[in-house]
Amino acid sequence: MKTLKNLTMCLAMSSTIAVLFFPAPASAQSKLTDPEIASIAVTANQVDINQAALAKKKSKNAEVLNFAQTMTNDHKAVIDQAVALVTKLKVTPKDNATSQKLLADAAKTKAALQTKSGTAFDKAYVDNEVAYHKAVIGVVEGTLIPATQNAELKALLQKVVPALKTHLEHAEMLQKSLNK
């Protein structure tokens, strides 16, 4: 936990949405455990599903709605695979400071998004998705994969990265389209 306190990577949001903090790479002295990594992975996916649920409720833009549905389906597929794997490995995901922070920041972001409507909501949601996916990719590649001990969990995280990068590319495309 000492390491987590030292994690300082901060992601500034490009919109007026609240600042989203994501932990920085762990130091060499202290590493996350596999149960903690599993918890972070599931939480990170669930956070994006929750934001997509809000978008599906508030947006009327077909492209934004399509993106939100894709986030729902893809992140649910990842959670399903992660749950199946930890069940097989008899690993119980362990709540930790990182997963708690993810949830706390997601609540702030959701509250900020709730205040918006129409195009302002669409832009804020998509801006958040761009920033969130950038942060998650950085953490998965820079912290979670290097720290994971179990080969199957590591392989699953590695398999998720291309999907996250495609989501980012999709979100950036939407961002450009909304800012025209």
Add this chain to the structure above:
Amino acid sequence: MKIAVASGGLLIASVLFLLSGCSSPPEKPKVYTVEIKDMKFVPEDITVKKGDTIIWVNDDIVTHDITEETSKAWSSGPLPAGKSWKHAVTDEASYYCSIHVVMKGKIELE
């Protein structure tokens, strides 16, 4: 004279028969595979002949689809992980995954 005409006809028929025998038989349509892996169509561009078949295999962890891009003339519909879909090629096409719109591929004809 009649024999000469008959012989000439036989010769032409023989030549035609031999010519037809020498030409190569029509090629059988081929089957090609495009793998969907790490959120990409592999290969992204594929060159085939009209009548050939392409099978897309989803080796990713998420659902994809294969949809003709210009007029949505054809689509696989949702293709879950581990499933495949085949399409007999009738024309050149640009296609994409309508779920992940940045994933694109191309079918070209020889």
